[in-house]
Amino acid sequence: GENVEQHPSTLSVQEGDSAVIKCTYSDSASNYFPWYKQELGKGPQLIIDIRSNVGEKKDQRIAVTLNKTAKHFSLHITETQPEDSAVYFCAASQSGNTPLVFGKGTRLSVIA
Amino acid sequence: EPEVTQTPSHQVTQMGQEVILRCVPISNHLYFYWYRQILGQKVEFLVSFYNNEISEKSEIFDDQFSVERPDGSNFTLKIRSTKLEDSAMYFCASSGTSGGAGELFFGEGSRLTVL
Numbered sequence: 675g676e677n678v679e680q681h682p683s684t685l686s687v688q689e690g691d692s693a694v695i696k697c698t699y700s701d702s703a704s705n706y707f708p709w710y711k712q713e714l715g716k717g718p719q720l721i722i723d724i725r726s727n728v729g730e731k732k733d734q735r736i737a738v739t740l741n742k743t744a745k746h747f748s749l750h751i752t753e754t755q756p757e758d759s760a761v762y763f764c765a766a767s768q769s770g771n772t773p774l775v776f777g778k779g780t781r782l783s784v785i786a
Numbered sequence: 787e788p789e790v791t792q793t794p795s796h797q798v799t800q801m802g803q804e805v806i807l808r809c810v811p812i813s814n815h816l817y818f819y820w821y822r823q824i825l826g827q828k829v830e831f832l833v834s835f836y837n838n839e840i841s842e843k844s845e846i847f848d849d850q851f852s853v854e855r856p857d858g859s860n861f862t863l864k865i866r867s868t869k870l871e872d873s874a875m876y877f878c879a880s881s882g883t884s885g886g887a888g889e890l891f892f893g894e895g896s897r898l899t900v901l
Contacts, residue, residue: 708889717790717877717892718829763829773819773842774890776829 676701678766682778687754688785695780697764698746704766707740707747708774712761722749723763754784788812792893794879799868800901807863807896809878818861819890820853822846829877835861846866868900 677700679705682745688695699707704727710718724738724747731738740747751758761781765774791810799805811818820832833843833853840853850872853862861880865872875897879890 708893715894717879717894719892720889723889772832773834773844775831776821779826 676703676704676764676766676772676775678775678777680764680780681751682780683746683778684781684783686783686785689754689756691754693749693751693754693782693784695749695757695762695764695782697748697777699766699775700745701766701768702742703768706767707738708765709736709738709749710763710765710776712763712779716761718763751782754773754782756784756786758782759784788891790878790880790891790893792876792896794896795894796897796899798899798901803806804869805865805868805872805898807865807876807878807898809863809893810859811860811861811878811880812891813859815880815882815891817841817881818853818855819881820863820879821879821892822874823877823895824874832863832875832876865898868898872898873898875899 680697708723709721711721712718722733722736722738724740729740735752739752761779763779764777767774793808804901818835821829823829831844833847850866854862875895877895878893881890
């Protein structure tokens with residue numbers, strides 16, 4: 675089955691700097707790659723996703739890149755703000771009825 | 787904004803007791819899920835539910851676990867004879883489309899502590 679690895683497990687950045695979180699996946703049949711943000715005491719919330727027919731997607735300060743050949747995808751947050759501090763999870767699945775497989779999460783701390 | 791709600795937010799139980807975790811998915815969603823997250827570990831898939839039956843389950847979801855949609859709004863996870871290792875945060879999620887193709891909306895979780 676699918677296995678998703680995520681790095682780093684913790685990341686501290688200065689406010690205004692960029693943050694990059696990387697994930698790899700094992701199943702070449704996976705074609706849907708969402709990123710979730712989990713704030714303290716809350717459930718994960720989708721922030722951006724990408725499908726395998728595109729290599730990059732951007733939404734304001736957040737972007738995701740996908741390299742299907744290497745089977746890795748990354749989350750990029752630019753101009754980080756304190757409210758970006760949270761745990762971020764990557765996930766992968768095949769479109770259809772297969773469940774999301776999550777990475778272990780990255781705790782991002784943005785220092786003001 | 788529609789949301790998934792879960793109760794209780796925290797439950798403490800003795801080992802061997804039965805626990806029922808409740809979820810109210812978003813009203814027009816068709817696919818329902820339970821995930822769990824042991825402290826400090828990844829979010830793990832337990833079970834998916836569609837059209838009043840289990841569509842997929844993980845190896846974690848053994849005979850100790852069951853799910854039910856007793857009425858048109860609730861979706862429950864029952865854990866029989868709880869063990870210490872069942873202590874975790876349990877998340878319910880729902881989707882308007884199959885979860886592999888569209889956004890999953892998660893509840894805030896139910897923290898289960900087994901003593």
